[in-house]
Amino acid sequence: MPTMDAPSVARVIAAVLREHPEQWTQRVFARDAQGRKVDYRSSAAVCWCLHGFIRHVLQLPADGLETPTEILSAFEQAAVGKSYDPRTSEEVAFVAWQDAEERTVADIIAVCDLVVAS
Secondary structure, X not given: OXXXXXXXXXXXXXXXXXXXXXXXXOOOOXXXXXXXXXXXXXXXXXXXXXXXXXHHHHOOOOOOOOOOHHHHHHHHHHHHOOOOXXXXXXXXXXXXXXXXOOOOHHHXXXXXXXXXXX
């Protein structure tokens, strides 16, 4: 699979969620059809949080490979207005943002659209 940049990843996620909004979840990387937490790489996964979706689209392997910083930074900028810097940021802020109770799939799509436009 060719290397994807942030706009390409965002375009894929937005397209999926526009057609299948039920494929978004919160508070875990991925869930199965019964709503149980599963690994984002699992064939049983049917929905993903934003970060899980990014990792799923990138098809990151099981060897602990981290999500590329430039991709996290693009989503961080779109969601919370700041860049992600692994040297100074303990956590990716858009994860807490997307896990907020009031967050909706429309918010996630809007962030993806911002990343595409950036």
